[in-house]
Amino acid sequence: xxxxxxxxxxxxxxxxxxxxxxxxxxxxxxxxxxxxxxxxxxxxxxxxxxxxxxxxxxxxxxxxxxxxxxxxxxxxxxxxxxxxxxxxxxxxxxxxxxxxxxxxxxxxxxxxxxxxxxxxxxxxxxxxxxxxxxxxxxxxxxxxxxxxxxxxxxxxxxxxxxxxxxxxxxxxxxxxxxxxxxxxxxxxxxxxxxxxxxxxxxxxxxxxxxxxxxxxxxxxxxxxxxxxxxxxxxxxxxxxxxxxxxxxxxxxxxxxxxxxxxxxxxxxxxxxxxxxxxxxxxxxxxxxxxxxxxxxxxxxxxxxxxxxxxxxxxxxxxxxxxx
Amino acid sequence: xxxxxxxxxxxxxxxxxxxxxxxxxxxxxxxxxxxxxxxxxxxxxxxxxxxxxxxxxxxxxxxxxxxxxxxxxxxxxxxxxxxxxxxxxxxxxxxxxxxxxxxxxxxxxxxxxxxxxxxxxxxxxxxxxxxxxxxxxxx
Numbered sequence: 001x002x003x004x005x006x007x008x009x010x011x012x013x014x015x016x017x018x019x020x021x022x023x024x025x026x027x028x029x030x031x032x033x034x035x036x037x038x039x040x041x042x043x044x045x046x047x048x049x050x051x052x053x054x055x056x057x058x059x060x061x062x063x064x065x066x067x068x069x070x071x072x073x074x075x076x077x078x079x080x081x082x083x084x085x086x087x088x089x090x091x092x093x094x095x096x097x098x099x100x101x102x103x104x105x106x107x108x109x110x111x112x113x114x115x116x117x118x119x120x121x122x123x124x125x126x127x128x129x130x131x132x133x134x135x136x137x138x139x140x141x142x143x144x145x146x147x148x149x150x151x152x153x154x155x156x157x158x159x160x161x162x163x164x165x166x167x168x169x170x171x172x173x174x175x176x177x178x179x180x181x182x183x184x185x186x187x188x189x190x191x192x193x194x195x196x197x198x199x200x201x202x203x204x205x206x207x208x209x210x211x212x213x214x215x216x217x218x219x220x221x222x223x224x225x226x227x228x229x230x231x232x233x234x235x236x237x238x239x240x241x242x243x244x245x246x247x248x249x250x251x252x253x254x255x256x257x258x259x260x261x262x263x264x265x266x267x268x269x270x271x272x273x274x275x276x277x278x279x280x281x282x283x284x285x286x287x288x289x290x291x292x293x294x295x296x297x298x299x300x301x302x303x304x305x306x307x308x309x310x311x312x313x314x315x316x317x318x319x320x321x322x323x
Numbered sequence: 324x325x326x327x328x329x330x331x332x333x334x335x336x337x338x339x340x341x342x343x344x345x346x347x348x349x350x351x352x353x354x355x356x357x358x359x360x361x362x363x364x365x366x367x368x369x370x371x372x373x374x375x376x377x378x379x380x381x382x383x384x385x386x387x388x389x390x391x392x393x394x395x396x397x398x399x400x401x402x403x404x405x406x407x408x409x410x411x412x413x414x415x416x417x418x419x420x421x422x423x424x425x426x427x428x429x430x431x432x433x434x435x436x437x438x439x440x441x442x443x444x445x446x447x448x449x450x451x452x453x454x455x456x457x458x459x460x461x462x
Contacts, residue, residue, distance in 0.1 A: 033337070035341075036336065036337050036341065037333045037336055037337060038336065039336050039339065039341055039342040039343070040341055040342070040343050041341045041343050041344075041345060044345050045345075045348070283330070283333060283334075286333050287326060287329045287330060287333060
């Protein structure tokens with residue numbers, strides 16, 4: 001019975017099937033909102049309001065020819081999409097939506113899961129780097145170098161920004177952080193700077209528009225994913241969708257007071273809060289145009305990292321005042 | 324672009340009607356003077372070959388198929404046509420006109436031609452563009 005439950009947990013909810021459905025829904029929401037920001041219609045035909053368009057795109061990519069170039073390391077090249085998908089799916093299991101109960105903690109809720117989640121969200125970047133590097137294509141290699149350069153720019157501000165609410169809550173466990181802010185919602189306000197920094201860093205992590213330098217279509221074709229096609233590309237795109245869900249879920253858990261109210265109400269909270277974060281991310285995407293890699297690094301270290309440090313300082317002082 | 328200008332604009336666009344339409348299912352009518360592809364009204368053509376001569380893309384071809392019956396065949400090669408409407412301007416009898424169809428892509432250029440076979444018409448040539456007469460014309 002326990003095995004069956006674990007399998008259900010892994011494959012149906014909140015595992016692969018749910019993440020697939022919710023990830024594609026979030027992609028549809030992002031595309032639709034982005035289109036409406038630009039006075040376009042967005043997907044309209046596949047399903048009601050085009051809601052099945054990302055699924056249709058996924059199936060289309062599955063059916064397409066899967067080309068593996070001769071010069072690549074074949075096993076690495078083929079393994080990376082699956083590994084990336086596995087990594088982000090595992091990261092999704094750590095969100096405090098499915099294991100919110102502090103008295104009966106699920107197997108994926110433990111002290112320090114915030115660190116593990118941040119680590120698991122770093123891995124997709126490394127996977128993109130490896131994917132670009134192992135493609136042995138000039139465009140992919142340039143893209144891979146840019147991926148890793150950008151990682152050094154946004155990762156430190158993101159960690160600092162996400163860790164400061166945790167310091168205020170005095171816990172490294174997502175469920176406890178969320179519970180702390182549910183009891184004291186006013187304490188969310190001092191974290192606004194951190195929220196701002198984290199939103200921008202997540203935008204960079206997901207390689208969305210102001211930071212879409214690693215796959216800048218106008219200069220380096222497809223960037224890291226130039227050589228990927230067919231099923232592998234489909235898996236990579238699904239991975240990006242799920243990464244979007246997980247990172248917005250992380251921000252909602254840490255900065256927006258988590259998902260209170262048990263299983264059903266908590267799930268509704270999860271949907272509303274993640275969609276709110278995705279809306280902000282789409283607004284940022286529609287508002288900006290691509291910047292250069294040196295501008296990203298300069299911006300991150302000149303503004304984002306100091307802002308995150310200020311946030312940390314505020315949190316430490318506040319903690320001293322409160323206790 | 325300043326964020327303070329951009330953000331209200333974007334948020335307003337979120338609640339406005341989209342500027343685009345659901346294209347293959349909803350089609351906007353082309354503007355009134357739209358130049359589609361040229362077509363022939365065979366009952367007006369006097370086979371003067373003015374269009375064939377003036378066509379800058381050499382897209383019009385008029386052949387005589389029967390000398391005795393004065394039968395001609397006109398072929399318009401849409402794949403060569405540059406949609407300049409010079410043939411419409413050159414035609415002395417208004418036998419050429421432009422349609423409003425803008426989706427003329429095809430799978431092969433061999434299919435992109437229009438043909439008419441007809442007997443040469445005997446209509447009057449249209450008068451030259453009216454100039455204000457210097458003196459009253461004789462009745």
